[in-house]
Amino acid sequence: MTTADMSTTEVARAAESTAETCPPNGGTVAAPRLEAGTPSETEAAPTAPVPSLENVRRSQEEVEDAYLQATEAMRNGQLEDAAAQFRKILFAHPDHTRARANLGNCQFLLGDLANAEAAFRAALAEDADNHNALYGLASILIRQGNLDEAQELAARLAALLPDSAPALTLLGDATTTDPRPGTAIAAYRAALRIDDGYAPALTGLSRLLLKRSRLDEARDLAERATLSGAVSAEAFTCLADVLAAQGDLVAARNAYETSLRLEPGDAAVKVRLSLLARKAGDLRAALRHADDAWTDQSDNREAGNAVGAALAAIGERLAAREILTAIANGRSVPDWVRDVIERHRTVPMPDLVWSPHAPLQSQSAEPVPALTAEEPELAGSADASDPAAAADLETTTDNAEPDNQIG
Numbered sequence: 001m002t003t004a005d006m007s008t009t010e011v012a013r014a015a016e017s018t019a020e021t022c023p024p025n026g027g028t029v030a031a032p033r034l035e036a037g038t039p040s041e042t043e044a045a046p047t048a049p050v051p052s053l054e055n056v057r058r059s060q061e062e063v064e065d066a067y068l069q070a071t072e073a074m075r076n077g078q079l080e081d082a083a084a085q086f087r088k089i090l091f092a093h094p095d096h097t098r099a100r101a102n103l104g105n106c107q108f109l110l111g112d113l114a115n116a117e118a119a120f121r122a123a124l125a126e127d128a129d130n131h132n133a134l135y136g137l138a139s140i141l142i143r144q145g146n147l148d149e150a151q152e153l154a155a156r157l158a159a160l161l162p163d164s165a166p167a168l169t170l171l172g173d174a175t176t177t178d179p180r181p182g183t184a185i186a187a188y189r190a191a192l193r194i195d196d197g198y199a200p201a202l203t204g205l206s207r208l209l210l211k212r213s214r215l216d217e218a219r220d221l222a223e224r225a226t227l228s229g230a231v232s233a234e235a236f237t238c239l240a241d242v243l244a245a246q247g248d249l250v251a252a253r254n255a256y257e258t259s260l261r262l263e264p265g266d267a268a269v270k271v272r273l274s275l276l277a278r279k280a281g282d283l284r285a286a287l288r289h290a291d292d293a294w295t296d297q298s299d300n301r302e303a304g305n306a307v308g309a310a311l312a313a314i315g316e317r318l319a320a321r322e323i324l325t326a327i328a329n330g331r332s333v334p335d336w337v338r339d340v341i342e343r344h345r346t347v348p349m350p351d352l353v354w355s356p357h358a359p360l361q362s363q364s365a366e367p368v369p370a371l372t373a374e375e376p377e378l379a380g381s382a383d384a385s386d387p388a389a390a391a392d393l394e395t396t397t398d399n400a401e402p403d404n405q406i407g
Helices: 060-075 079-092 097-109 113-126 131-144 147-160 165-175 182-194 199-211 215-226 233-245 249-262 267-280 283-296 301-314 317-329 335-346
Strands: none
Touching: 060 079, 060 097, 079 097, 097 113, 097 131, 113 131, 131 147, 131 165, 147 165, 165 182, 165 199, 182 199, 199 215, 199 233, 215 233, 233 249, 233 267, 249 267, 267 283, 267 301, 283 301, 283 335, 301 317, 301 335, 317 335
């Protein structure tokens, strides 16, 4: 799993002090505490109010107390409040690098990537080895596809924290698309030697092996990720991708549905379910899943393409062609196409019973026409092209998926 695949909560778990260690699966420990974290999954106890910073210059103790209170608020998911307090600290003390890095973490969690990147770069300008800033900026760069700089930052962080599973995982994520995947595989394996249940490393390595058609190994890793202490939608998505590649359609569907229960708004998983349903011959389910994804994200080309492919399989070739042509040309879809979709969605029809392995043959299914927009493939399918599928160099540097906790 790459950083681009991670939720914002996962991508913000970074620790700052070199004395700190990362807890397994991105959890928390009593001491020392992580410098950055995600909102707790259970209801957090109210934190004490952050001291007023009007006279914050009076003592360094008050500054540190304010900083620690703001950091605790960030860990408890009070991101807006924490960000406001970090800004107050920085207003009085612009050189407070740790507060600037944690402000970047808050902005990242809030989805403000531009300001988060600026905060991380400013923190690194003051302290080139700031763990939070290195982790956060590398994570953003991976999402942006700027892998050269991301690899440089991730390698620096891994050198600073050679015993940190999250740092090694980040290195793996930054190098996962390299034509020679030895660095990524080795980094993931090194992370797992440190923490054999670290879910981001398990899913990251699973995806690399899936691309190389090493399906049994990929499945074992993905199953271990789903059983780890940190319940992750991405782990179930990864497992479903492997199961789909193995042809185990029912198990893949169940895993995708579990992922959706954990993250109901994941349009990419809905597209995967649509493609899987078409393979099983359950065409109305394929249309429903694709249309749900398209409704959630009207600018999602893969979702729109999946709707068109499902309509074509049902036999609505004109509507399918209209959708795919509109997507290719960047124009809106006419209302009559929406009417066609709704007509098929409202037809009472019992769900088909899927065969566990062999796709069903539906009499109503027609070959999908060669239309203008390309059709998405199941992510991580065994036949997907993988430029990184080279020799598996099992070196000692391991990498894993970013759970964004640096120890």
